[in-house]
Amino acid sequence: MPGPASTTSGADVTKRRHQAKPRARGQAETPVSIRPVSRREALKYITMGAIGAVPLMAPGGVMDGLVADVVRGPDATDQISVTAPATTKSGRIRQWSMIIDLAKCDGCQSQGTPPQCTTACIEGHFAPQPMEWIEVYEADFGGGGTQFIPTPCQQCENPPCVKVCPVGATFSTPEGVVLIDQERCIGCRICMAACPYDRRFFNWGDPPIPPEAALADYQVEQQVPATRGTVMKCDFCPEMVRDGTLPFCVQACPNDAIWYGDLEEDIATNGRTIVKASRLISENNGYRLKEHLGTQPRVHYLPGHGEDVGRDPGVEGRMPTDWPWIERAEGAVSWTR
Amino acid sequence: MDTVTNWRERLISKTTRPTRVTTYKYWLWLGFLILITGNGAFQYWKQWQDGLYVTDMRDRISWGLYISMFIFFTGVSMAGTVISAMLRAANAQWRASITRVAEFITAFALMIGAGFIIVDMGRPERIFNVYIHGRWQSPIMWDVMAITTYLTASLIYLYAPMIPDLALYRDRLAGKVGAVRSFIYRTLALDWKGSPTQFKLLGKAITIMTLIIIPIAVSVHSVVSWIFGMTLRVGWNTAIFGILFVAGAVFSGLATLIIIMAVLRKTYHWEEYITERQFKYLGYMLASLALFMIYINVSEYLTAGFKFEEGSEFAFRQLFLEEFSGMFSFYIIFGLVVPVAIVLIPKTRTIGGIVVAAVLVNLAMFIERYFLVVTGLRVPLMPYEPASYSPNFVEWSIAASGVAMFCLLLTVTVKIFPMFAVWEMTEEHDAAMALTQAEETLMHEAAIAGPRLSTEVSPDSGRPAEGGAS
Amino acid sequence: MTYRHRLLSARVSISILAVATILVMAAPALAATVDIAVGAPDKVLVGQDVEVKAVLSEDGVPIEGAEVALTYQASLGGESTRVEIATGTTDETGTAVMFYEQRADDNGEMQVTYLGPGTNPVSPYVFTIAVEPGGEQLYRSESGVEIPFVNGTLVILLITGVWSLIALAAVYLVRVGREGRLEEVLSADDGSVWISVLLAIVAVITAIGMVIVFVRVPVLNTDLTDPEVYDRTQIAYIGATYPYQGFGLDEEPSAQSGDPAFDGGKVYFGYGCAACHGVLGQGAVVGPTLEDEIGSLAQFIDDIREGPRDMPAYGEATLTEADIEKIYRFLDEGG
Structure with missing residues (x-):
């Protein structure tokens, strides 16, 4: 007949449990102490658990790949994509980047239009309202006056969004571009919480896109057509550069303020001329947004407030962006950010 | 011997009472819960x-609200672990009557929490x-x-200790309940007949689970906090989140347990088993956790506010002075300070007082989860106007249905399983x-006190662990 | 942090001063113009730091303080221009030393250009430097610290250990059931014991399955080389020959440059025809190829107006007959 359970000795307990009185069938009430766990026993169970894990460790190859990836993340430069990233002649992979000259950006005030980079991006990518994958923010200077900052996805080399994605729907390509696979995205939105630049957008409902876009064959580098419940963002248009043209925003900028470049060959072009990227950045005191966060963005900025195109920093405001096909989007909803 | 048996028989009869007697109030309550759950289901559709x-x-x-509910419910799920596993491991003698309820809360809260994801x-x-x-x-x-x-x-961990019950x-209710319940008892009782070997095996299973469930629970709440702690946002980007969430989880888990215990006690007249003692001990735990939570909050806001990094100004303004100041002060005052006062002042340290404290704590913890999520996201990252958010009818409906479903599961469980x-x-x-x-x-008379009492019982080993947990 | 991966090879230092001096000595009879002489290695490796010296003289007299620039031919994104990779200023011997890191795989024609201070145009010195390609990436992102054993192995050991313990507990429960049955076989009259054993087995299998799934799967999914992961086939963007001029989906789309095939291309892309039918009308997953089944112009117009199969119909309001004809011309010639 077991007694109280409050014993400190494991040996006592063992003895007592064996004394449980045999009872008639149907009487299920033998009180048996579930006593405090002794250290010896704890060790025993932990050892058993560890031994259980051993067979799983056996296929070494499986583990090695994982081990390498967990801490560092997939090593982009070791990957050879089946569909071939853009390379130099000797097979070095192009490393896309962007350099945005704020001294030449007036938010298209002088054009009297919405920012042309945003407009072109929207039209080129059929970006659903209200997504501005490259958004022209107007930031205040401390003592008055503003500057315009066109902000695409910063294509971080240490991307917080890629690190948190539970399903690998967002990933860095060997070219250094961060893409999203909308066919895999589960819509948990942790990447949006993780992005320190607010550069990710969610399709809250059926996205407003023109009907012809809805017929397109989905490609991860185009993100067309947009689908509900997935995250989207600037994809850096690497396919366009591979094909011998430039991203929509670069082509559309009336002031040639946006440079698209390859850090591997160290060149950048704004559609008019080509320059050495590192010199362009260093000679103009280039910087990156929120550099202190250690995200290592691939987008560099050259300081300014549109002075090269004659903008007075005191003139504030820009035209709002619009989505030209919004009436033609069938059965879709639109929302505000 | 007789008193023991009578006590036991009375206990069995009290325990099985919900399975035998069902009043109209039960159906009313069930209907109410189904209504709310149904509305949530419709909104989710x-x-x-x-x-x-x-x-x-x-x-x-x-x-927004969904993620807050997720954190809240995973927090509530800590109840089972704390009460059941921690007290079992510490061998606190007053825990037996509340463990089962706590374990059910754990399982159900976790299901609902995961559902919100x-x-x-x-x-x-x-x-x-x-x-x-x-x-x-x-x-x-x-x-x-x-x-x-x-x-x-x-x-x-819920199931293993329930097998003997x-x-x-199975044996006591044979023929008194319907075929479904009979089948459930028969099947789940695993041919239990109380043999020493069975007790030994069961003991092993329970010991293992007691051993591992506490670290697992701590890991769950830490990991929940890391969803936020792994981002670069002001207010979230802090290592204290793990501790805050684990402590908060125990805190709200305890509070939920107190509330549900009080309700069950009242409804099924279990005053004899769930006594003021249990409430007091849980109240002490609640108060000590509240003090710990106050410490964590001071620690976090002092270190962040002293350095005042980029974005902190906005974060502090909205939390202490502007949009969220009401919620924040409710959380601090009614969620942390008042419960401590209620438990520490002997006059209010009654069952009623402790239940009030528990309700306040649960409310405050829910609010805390909500404003942690929303304020963290609200701090502007780029030069734009801060966004605003308030849950709409759909979100409230689904959130309410989560709570209702939690209650529903417990309500149904009471009718089937031994509480x-x-x-x-x-x-x-x-x-x-x-x-x-x-x-x-x-001492020598103890040996002949009755066949149900072990001769090995010594006075000191038999002493109930009074206040063992406070 | 710097990303530049610098090769360890020493700088190529070619002394061309002697050569240049000879050149300068031999030239007094020439006209009084600026002469540029350049000393540079014939061949460099990719990633190497290269030194190029230029000697400037006017009527045999070294020019001091002249600005020179070194350029090479580069192309990117459809552009192909000269890129200035280094500049220098001459010293009292008329020598400017310029350094650059060889990043391009092909320098094309290199030039040293005289920038000033004189205003008379000076024809640049043209030369070539052959490039020995190296396959190694020069720009690298090196983020992350690898700490021994603090990695996936640890995580998986931990998870596996925990799940093994859970499984162990489940096994004990199975044994509880079996124990009850073995001692009193007749009690299993309703077969419930089998259900309980089955439940327990399912629990154990689930536990083991969970471990296996969690151990195995993430490895497969960090591999971006898997073609299933993503495909880079291109659709729905403006082709190389059609620089962006606005899609104008809501505007009058009549593009006019005189060349109907060229304009047709713009309209073709502007309306997103390419989204389904491919960049050059060769067809894609959604839309069929337009290369051979295009038929006559009248037929083509009818098709667009009606929208065969799943294709949307484009009315007169969106696409004029003239535009359709342009598209037809574009497809006829290009596709």
């Missing part, structure tokens, strides 16, 4: 049709991508792993009796 568009969440505040997903039909394409590097994946583990472990139900660990309570009672006996008689 709408959300399934139209996407998360039907909520008030938007790009800049992309998480699915509710919050933009593409719930792709949930299995988490298994097909899962990445270890993601905090969400840690969550999936931790919650799956915790749910499995807590179900086993299910066998009791008291009869065998553990008998054991505890025996210990108490042995103590009384030992005190009243000489």
Whole structure:
């Protein structure tokens, strides 16, 4: 007949449990102490658990790949994509980047239009309202006056969004571009919480896109057509550069303020001329947004407030962006950010 | 011997009472819960049709009430672990009558909590991508792993100590309940007949689960906090989140347990088993946790506010002075300070007072989860106007249905499963009796006190762990 | 942090001063113009730091303080221009030393250009430097610290250990059931014991399955080389020959440059025809190829107006007959 359970000795307990009185069938009430766990026993169970894990460790190859990836993340430069990233002649992979000259950006005030980079991006990518994958923010200077900052996805080399994605729907390509696979995205939105630049957008409902876009064959580098419940963002248009043209925003900028470049060959072009990227950045005191966060963005900025195109920093405001096909989007909803 | 048996019989009759007697109030309550759950289900169906568009969440505040509910419920799920496993491991003698309820709370709260993650997903039909394409590097994946583990472990941990009681139900309620319940008891009782070998095996299973469920629970709540702690946002980007969430989880878990205990006690007249003592001890735990929570909050806001990094100004302004100041001060005053006062002042340290404290704590903890999520997202990252968010009807409906479903599960459970660990309570009672006996008689007389009392019982080992947990 | 991966090879230092001096000595009879002489290695490796010296003289007299620039031919994104990779200023011997890191795989024609201070145009010195390609990436992102054993192995050991313990507990429960049955076989009259054993087995299998799934799957999914992961086939963007001029989906789309095939291309892309039918009308997953089944112009117009199969119909309001004809011309010539 077991007694109280409050014993400190494991040996006592063992003895007592064996004394449980045999009872008639149907009487299920033998009180048996579930006593405090002794250290010896704890060790025993932990050892058993560890031994259980051993067979799983056996296929070494499986583990090695994982081990390498967990801490560092997939090593982009070791990957050879089946569909071939853009390379130099000797097979070095192009490393896309962007350099945005704020001294030449007036938010298209002088054009009297919405920012042309945003407009072109929207039209080129059929970006659903209200997504501005490259958004022209107007930031205040401390003592008055503003500057315009066109902000695409910063294509971080240490991307917080890629690190948190539970399903690998967002990933860095060997070219250094961060893409999203909308066919895999589960819509948990942790990447949006993780992005320190607010550069990710969610399709809250059926996205407003023109009907012809809805017929397109989905490609991860185009993100067309947009689908509900997935995250989207600037994809850096690497396919366009591979094909011998430039991203929509670069082509559309009336002031040639946006440079698209390859850090591997160290060149950048704004559609008019080509320059050495590192010199362009260093000679103009280039910087990156929120550099202190250690995200290592691939987008560099050259300081300014549109002075090269004659903008007075005191003139504030820009035209709002619009989505030209919004009436033609069938059965879709639109929302505000 | 007689008193013991009578006590036991009375306990069994009290325990099985819900399965035998059902009043109209029960059906009313059930109907009410089903109504709320149904409304939530309807709203979710709408959300399934139209996407998360039907909520008030938007790009800049992309998480809201759903994620708050997720954190809240995973927090509540800590109840079972704390009460059951910690007290079991510490061998606190007053825990037996409340463990079962706590374990049920754990399992149900976890199910509901995990459900809110699915509710919050933009593409719930792709949930299995988490298994097909899962990445270890993601905090969400840690969550999936931790919650799956915790749910499995807590179900086993709930089930294993229930086997003897299910066998009791199987035997005592044979012919008194319907075929379904009979089948459940028969099946789940695993042919239990109380043989020493069975007790030994069961003891092993329970010991293992007691051993591992506490670290698992701590990991779950840490991992939940890391969903936020792994981002670069002001207010979230802090290592204290793990501790804050674990402490907060124990805190709200205890509070939930107190509330549900009080309700069950009142409804089924279990005053004899759930006594003021349990409430007081839980109240002490609640108060000490509240003090710890106050410390964590001071520590966090002082260090962040002293340095005042980029974005902190906005974060502090909204939390202390502007939009969220009401919620924040409610949390601090009514969630942390007042409960401590209620428990510490002898006059208010009654069952009623402690239940009031528990209600306040639960309310405050829910509010805390809500403003932690929303204020973290609200701090502007780029030069734009701060967004605003307030849950709309759809979100409130689904959140309410989560609570209702939680209550519903408990309500139904009460009618089927034993809410008291009869065998553990008998054991505890025996210990108490042995103590009384030992005190009243000489040592040698204890040996003949009755066949149900072990000769090995010594006065000191039989002493109930008074205030063992406070 | 710097990303530049610098090769360890020493700088190539070619002394051309002697050569240049000879050149300068031999030239007094020439006209009084600026002469540029350049000393540079014939061949460099990719990633190497290269030194190029230029000697400037006017009527045999070294020019001091002259600005020179070194350029090479580069192309990117459809552009192909000269890129200035280094500049220098001459010293009292008329020598400017310029350094650059060889990043391009092909320098094309290199030039040293005289920038000033004189205003008379000076024809640049043209030369070539052959490039020995190296396959190694020069620009690298090196983020992350690898700490021994603090990695996936640890995580998986931990998870596996925990799940093994859970499984162990489940096994004990199975044994509880079996124990009850073995001692009193007749008690299993309703077969419930089998259900319980089955449940327990399912629990154990689930536990083991969970571990296996979690151990195995993430490895497969960090591999971006898997073609299933993503495909880079291009659709729906403006082709190389059609620089962006606005899609104008809501505007009057009549593009006019005189060349109907060229304009047709713009309209073709502007309306997103390419989204389904491919960049050059060769067809894609959604839309069929337009290369051979295009038929006559009248037929083509009818098709667009009606929208065969799943294709949307484009009315007169969106696409004028003239535009359709342009598209037809574009497809006829290009596709």
